Amino acid sequence: MNSHLKFQTPVYVTSPLIPSKEKVFEKFDAIWTSKWLTNHGVMHDELERRLKDVLGVQGVSVFNNGTIALLTALTSLDLPLGSEVITTPFTFPATTHSITWNRLKPVFCDIDNKTLTLDPQRIESLISNRTSAILGVHVYGIPCDVDAIKTIAEKYGLKVVYDAAHAFSTEVHGKAIGTFGDISMFSFHATKLFNTIEGGCLAYNRPELQEKIYYLRNFGIKNEEEVVEVGINGKMNEFQAAVGILNLDLFAEEKRKRKKIRSIYEAELSAIEGIDVVMIPEFATNSMEYFATRINKDLFGLSRDEIYNHLKDYNVFARKYFYPLCSDCEKYRYIPSAGPANLPVANKIKHEVLCLPFYGDLSEERAHRICEIIRTLRP
Numbered sequence: 399m400n401s402h403l404k405f406q407t408p409v410y411v412t413s414p415l416i417p418s419k420e421k422v423f424e425k426f427d428a429i430w431t432s433k434w435l436t437n438h439g440v441m442h443d444e445l446e447r448r449l450k451d452v453l454g455v456q457g458v459s460v461f462n463n464g465t466i467a468l469l470t471a472l473t474s475l476d477l478p479l480g481s482e483v484i485t486t487p488f489t490f491p492a493t494t495h496s497i498t499w500n501r502l503k504p505v506f507c508d509i510d511n512k513t514l515t516l517d518p519q520r521i522e523s524l525i526s527n528r529t530s531a532i533l534g535v536h537v538y539g540i541p542c543d544v545d546a547i548k549t550i551a552e553k554y555g556l557k558v559v560y561d562a563a564h565a566f567s568t569e570v571h572g573k574a575i576g577t578f579g580d581i582s583m584f585s586f587h588a589t590k591l592f593n594t595i596e597g598g599c600l601a602y603n604r605p606e607l608q609e610k611i612y613y614l615r616n617f618g619i620k621n622e623e624e625v626v627e628v629g630i631n632g633k634m635n636e637f638q639a640a641v642g643i644l645n646l647d648l649f650a651e652e653k654r655k656r657k658k659i660r661s662i663y664e665a666e667l668s669a670i671e672g673i674d675v676v677m678i679p680e681f682a683t684n685s686m687e688y689f690a691t692r693i694n695k696d697l698f699g700l701s702r703d704e705i706y707n708h709l710k711d712y713n714v715f716a717r718k719y720f721y722p723l724c725s726d727c728e729k730y731r732y733i734p735s736a737g738p739a740n741l742p743v744a745n746k747i748k749h750e751v752l753c754l755p756f757y758g759d760l761s762e763e764r765a766h767r768i769c770e771i772i773r774t775l776r777p
């Protein structure tokens with residue numbers, strides 16, 4: 399180990415974007431004065447309004463977190479109970495759980511080796527008369543093949559939901575990513591580029607969904623006398639919304655800073671044999687949410703897990719997103735589509751991916767040092 403390269407304090411995979419204390423206190427002061435803490439307050443409504451512009455969609459409904467938002471997206475589409483939803487195993491557990499919480503059945507489909515998103519070539523063979531929807535994930539902000547998925551969905555009459563947790567403000571061929579499919583979910587968790595501490599939203603271009611989602615998010619309550627849906631409590635409170643409003647003014651600058659860090663990583667790491675940088679295709683804008691690499695053990699000389707562990711010795715805490723696969727989890731591994739033989743690409747990639755520390759305040763010096771550490775790890 400080269401101890402001169404070791405960081406004195408831990409360097410984590412991300413560090414949240416936060417507004418200044420003064421600005422937060424100013425907003426909190428207004429909330430205190432109004433005593434309106436939650437339930438569609440002024441901050442909540444302002445954030446929803448502004449997000450429509452930022453996300454380039456006709457409808458936005460904010461939520462207390464992305465998982466409840468995704469769960470509600472599926473509920474709002476009235477899919478037949480017990481029907482099947484084709485989805486990716488290469489994602490955060492919340493994606494698959496949102497299907498199961500709706501009493502629907504996940505059917506895992508393998509991913510494309512380059513984009514790491516649903517492989518459209520494989521979707522069709524998984525469709526049966528029990529299939530009702532496709533749930534794709536724009537993993538690391540890489541867009542799913544939205545055109546191919548649209549064609550398949552139209553051919554078989556399926557709904558399409560996108561988990562866009564990693565794709566805030568991304569455009570695909572100049573079109574806002576939230577305009578594809580029936581509904582998209584964006585997560586505003588503290589680990590995401592744009593955050594409301596915890597939070598998320600649904601984005602859609604089908605105005606008729608707005609009312610249903612509104613009821614579903616608030617216990618199904620229509621008015622003081624009518625409860626019209628089996629709703630949940632998905633409301634975003636005023637404190638979350640206030641942080642969101644302030645972060646809306648900051649995220650573009652955060653993205654600019656991350657772009658600089660990314661260019662350092664890209665230049666230095668692409669020069670190392672056995673390290674592949676996961677690239678965002680040119681037809682999409684980069685959400686700058688993650689910096690993902692793929693480790694080729696044969697070429698580098700160490701496995702992904704070995705690099706991950708060695709980095710810890712240097713106080714660098716990378717993450718193996720997304721290992722394990724959702725199809726490996728205790729509650730899903732026994733369903734027929736979860737068998738590794740059905741998911742060869744995802745099962746290979748889960749051992750290769752490594753996300754490196756990536757946030758605006760990381761500093762160029764630290765980014766260079768992390769690359770240097772990786773270089774020196776090579777046997």
Ligand SMILES: Cc1ncc(COP(=O)(O)O)c(C=O)c1O
Pocket residue numbers: 463464465466489490492493535561563564585586587596597598
């Ligand atoms: C792909 C994906 N989907 C869903 C979620 C869940 O979002 P939240 O944490 O806002 O509930 C996350 C991460 O947090 C995620 O990475």
